[in-house]
Amino acid sequence: MRSGGAMTDDIRVMTAQLAADPASMVFLPLGEALRQRGQLEAAEKVAVSGLGRYPESADAHDLYARILGDGGQLEQAFDEWDIALRLDPEHVGAHKGIGFLYFVAGDLERALSHLETAARTLPEDAGAQAALARVKETLARQPTGNGDLSGDGAGVLDVPPLDVDGADPARLFAGLEGAEDGLILLDTRGLRLGGGLTSPDGTEVADAVSAHLAGVSQEAGRTARLLGLGSWISLAAESPDGHLFMVAPTTETLLLVVRERSVPLGRLAVVTERAATVARSWLEGLR
Amino acid sequence: MRALEPWVEAPLATFLAESSARLTLLMTSAGQVVAQHGFTRAFDVMSAAALGAAIMASTDELARLMEVPAFHALSHQGAHYGLFLSGFDTPRGRWIGLVVFGPESSLGLVQLFFQRMVADLVTVAPGPEPTGQVLGEDFEDELNASLRTLFGQ
Amino acid sequence: MQDLAVALESITRVHGVRGAMVVSVSDGLVVAESLMEDIDGAPIAALTASLATRLRRTTEAAGRRQPTFLHLRADTGTVLAVPSSGDLLVVAIGEQDVNVGLARLEMLHLAERGI
Numbered sequence: 001m002r003s004g005g006a007m008t009d010d011i012r013v014m015t016a017q018l019a020a021d022p023a024s025m026v027f028l029p030l031g032e033a034l035r036q037r038g039q040l041e042a043a044e045k046v047a048v049s050g051l052g053r054y055p056e057s058a059d060a061h062d063l064y065a066r067i068l069g070d071g072g073q074l075e076q077a078f079d080e081w082d083i084a085l086r087l088d089p090e091h092v093g094a095h096k097g098i099g100f101l102y103f104v105a106g107d108l109e110r111a112l113s114h115l116e117t118a119a120r121t122l123p124e125d126a127g128a129q130a131a132l133a134r135v136k137e138t139l140a141r142q143p144t145g146n147g148d149l150s151g152d153g154a155g156v157l158d159v160p161p162l163d164v165d166g167a168d169p170a171r172l173f174a175g176l177e178g179a180e181d182g183l184i185l186l187d188t189r190g191l192r193l194g195g196g197l198t199s200p201d202g203t204e205v206a207d208a209v210s211a212h213l214a215g216v217s218q219e220a221g222r223t224a225r226l227l228g229l230g231s232w233i234s235l236a237a238e239s240p241d242g243h244l245f246m247v248a249p250t251t252e253t254l255l256l257v258v259r260e261r262s263v264p265l266g267r268l269a270v271v272t273e274r275a276a277t278v279a280r281s282w283l284e285g286l287r
Numbered sequence: 288m289r290a291l292e293p294w295v296e297a298p299l300a301t302f303l304a305e306s307s308a309r310l311t312l313l314m315t316s317a318g319q320v321v322a323q324h325g326f327t328r329a330f331d332v333m334s335a336a337a338l339g340a341a342i343m344a345s346t347d348e349l350a351r352l353m354e355v356p357a358f359h360a361l362s363h364q365g366a367h368y369g370l371f372l373s374g375f376d377t378p379r380g381r382w383i384g385l386v387v388f389g390p391e392s393s394l395g396l397v398q399l400f401f402q403r404m405v406a407d408l409v410t411v412a413p414g415p416e417p418t419g420q421v422l423g424e425d426f427e428d429e430l431n432a433s434l435r436t437l438f439g440q
Numbered sequence: 441m442q443d444l445a446v447a448l449e450s451i452t453r454v455h456g457v458r459g460a461m462v463v464s465v466s467d468g469l470v471v472a473e474s475l476m477e478d479i480d481g482a483p484i485a486a487l488t489a490s491l492a493t494r495l496r497r498t499t500e501a502a503g504r505r506q507p508t509f510l511h512l513r514a515d516t517g518t519v520l521a522v523p524s525s526g527d528l529l530v531v532a533i534g535e536q537d538v539n540v541g542l543a544r545l546e547m548l549h550l551a552e553r554g555i
Contacts, residue, residue, distance in 0.1 A: 199503020212498040219494055220512055222305070223487040223519065226399075227533065230515025237495050237511075241504040244495075258502060265511070364467070393493075395468020395486030 009225065011037070018046070023053060031063045035070060036251050043067045058088035065097050074101055092122045099131065108139045126277070127284025134285055184256045185249070185279050190214025194282070197258055200241055209256065216246065217254045234272070236265055243268055249276040250283055290322035298407035299324065306400040309368070310387035312336060315380060316343065325387070339385040343374050362394055371397045375405045378412040448474035451530075451546045456538030458517075460547075463529045465489045471528065479533065484519070488531045492521050509544055520544065524551035 014030040027050035034043035047064040054060050065080035078101050084094035099114030112135050118128040183195040190211040197206040216235065224232040237244040238261070245257045245268045257272045288303060288311075290296045295313065299322050303311060310325035312332060318340035326332040342361070350357045360373035371386040371394060384405075388397050444462060451460035452474050459475030461484065468486040475481050496506045510521040513536075520532045520543055530547045532538075 197502060201503060203503060205502050208501040209498060212494070212501045216491075216494055216498070219491055223491055223512060224514035224517075226483055226487060227514075227517070227519065229517035229519070233513045233515065235491075235495075235510070235512050237499060237507040238509040239499050239504040239507050244499065244502070244504075244507075258504075390466075393466060393468030393486065393489060395464075395482065396490055399468075399483050399486045 022049075025050075025054075028059055028063055031067065035063075035067050038070075038252075040067055040071050044071075056087055058084040058091045058094065061087065062091060062093040062097065065094070069097065069101075077101065090117070090121050092118045092125060092128065095121070096125075096128055096131065099135070103131070103135055103138075108135055111135050112139060126281050130281035130285040182258045183275055184210055184213075186210040186213060186254050186256070188214065188217065188252055188254075193253065194279070197256070213246070213254055213256060217248050220246075234269065236268070238265070245269060245272045247272050247276050249279040253279065253283065255279055288322070288324040292321065294411050294413065295322045295408065298404045298411065301407065302400050302404035305403075306386070306388065306397050307392040308386045308388045308397060310335075310385075312339065312385040314340060314383050314385070316340060316374065316383055321382065335385060339372055339383055342372060343383050347374075360398070364394065369394055369397070371401065373401060375408075377405075377408055378415055380415070382408075444472040445474055447550050448472060451532050451543060451550065454532075454534075454539050454543045454546060456518075456535040457532050457543055458534055459484070460530070460532045461485060462524070463489050463531050465492060465523070465527050465529050475533075484531060484533055488519055488521050489529060491519075492523065492529055496523075509548070511540060511544075520547060522547040522551045525554055 011030065011033050014026050014033065017026045018024055018030060027046050031043045031046040031050065034040075034046060044064070044067050047060065047067055051057070051060045051064060061080045061084035065077040065084065068074075068077035068080060078098065081094040081097040081101075084091050085098070088094070095114040095118035099111045099118060102108070102111035102114065112132070115128060115132040115135055118125065119132045122128060181196050181198050184192055184197050184206050185194045186192050190213060192206055192210040195206065196204070197209055199205045217232075220232040220235050224230060233247070235246040240261065242261050243259050243263060243265055245259075245265070247255050249255050255272060255276050257268060257275060259268055259271070263271075288296065288299060290299060290313075299311065299313065302308070303324055308324070310323075312323050312326070312335055313321040314336045315321065318336045320332055320336050323332050326335070346358050346361060357374075359375075360371065362372070363370045367389065369388050369392075371388070372383065374381055374383050376382075384401060386397050386401065388394075448460040448462070451457055459473065459479045459481070461473035461475065461481050462471040463469070463485040464471055466489075468489040470481045470485045473481040491512065492507070492510055495510060499505070499507055506523060508522065510519075512519040515536075517536055518534045518538050518540065520534065520538075520540065522530045522544070524530055528551075530551050532543050532547060534540075534543065
């Protein structure tokens with residue numbers, strides 16, 4: 001709320017740095033921060049400007065590809081990642097991006113190849129590992145790929161835009177304690193991305209709670225920032241009927257875990273962090 | 288949100304976003320509107336500006352009679368809405384802010400972010416305007432032009 | 441008010457607490473405070489009251505009764521809050537390593553005995 005506020009400050013600082021030194025490589029984190037905030041138009045301007053100065057930077061092409069991908073311009077995104085790979089054949093971001101595009105286009109073999117390269121190059125990248133596991137799982141169920149992409153990547157990508165509904169939100173927290181009831185992942189607009197919650201009398205309340213939590217991440221971030229406490233880490237509330245614990249797995253999401261009062265807040269913090277790790281991997285796998 | 292001068296827009300927009308104010312009016316101490324948010328009719332904003340400036344003038348006069356420093360701000364809390372009125376100095380002279388807020392906000396939040404807006408306005412304000420007649424021959428034309436800007440008419 | 445200031449000192453004596461205050465939730469204004477000199481109480485009151493209000497609505501939506509204790513943990517500090525009778529909130533601001541358990545007990549004690 002990272003807080004919304006802290007992100008805004010970061011963007012302001014980086015914008016000032018870039019204005020003071022247009023040749024600075026700060027355009028890379030600035031473009032990414034703007035992309036994560038959904039300010040795609042501004043992010044694109046920053047990325048294109050940076051590419052003008054550093055046309056041989058694989059990172060710059062990767063940044064531009066992610067912005068294009070978020071905007072649904074998948075064919076152009078593919079081209080940018082393709083350029084990034086020509087400049088740096090082991091660029092993890094580009095392998096992940098192209099792997100994702102092949103996956104959504106149905107070419108699982110090529111998706112597997114790129115994601116394996118990404119996972120091998122950077123084994124600690126949880127997103128690459130999660131995406132790889134997902135492709136392998138899909139391949140196991142449907143071993144023959146029939147993608148629309150041409151071998152050299154120049155073909156037209158007729159694929160749907162990035163969409164969280166494409167994954168399986170119902171299984172998001174499968175295997176975690178309280179996966180069916182007591183865990184909610186939501187976006188900054190208060191829309192539920194996964195998980196579920198019922199009230200003590202059994203009423204389904206996940207969507208209502210999500211709506212009320214829409215601005216909590218921003219508000220917690222604003223409070224911490226304006227009180228000089230840095231970025232917020234977690235927010236806990238004790239009620240006579242149970243405990244609520246909140247963290248932000250990413251800048252665009254909030255995770256709420258609700259448990260009985262008998263569950264100590266310390267244990268709840270551990271449960272929440274585990275769920276946040278799952279949520280981050282799931283979100284990364286969608287990209 | 289509409290403002291007569293572009294440099295007012297960013298500080299005011301930040302204030303509106305952070306405070307969740309329902310109505311906001313920035314005016315000179317003479318009651319001339321500088322920016323507004325939430326008003327839908329020119330008549331409302333003109334009346335509010337005149338009344339707000341009059342309240343601040345009355346309060347200043349009371350302070351003078353009591354021989355105490357001027358009151359910077361005053362507030363009223365109703366059943367559903369609160370009103371905050373405050374004067375502040377800018378490089379363009381003394382201005383007044385009038386804010387109406389609902390239960391989604393609070394007097395504390397309005398005060399906090401109002402102070403920040405004032406600091407931002409002082410920072411970004413251009414220098415003082417050249418002095419001229421307050422009520423020039425073309426005052427009515429200027430007023431009408433201002434209202435057109437504030438209401439997009 | 442003098443008693444209240446003394447009562448707040450039982451909270452500020454806890455290790456890591458930099459200040460304690462009683463806040464009006466609906467106004468977001470300071471009612472009483474015991475803060476270190478470099479701390480401005482007004483932003484704490486306004487922001488914490490706003491956060492507490494939002495969390496109260498959230499717990500209501502979740503079918504739970506209103507919170508009895510709130511804990512915001514941040515990079516370099518902590519904000520704690522305990523709703524009291526009526527419209528009041530006991531708030532403490534502390535370092536990252538504040539003794540949350542003891543501060544919570546002192547705050548609950550103050551809130552329960554009535555302000």
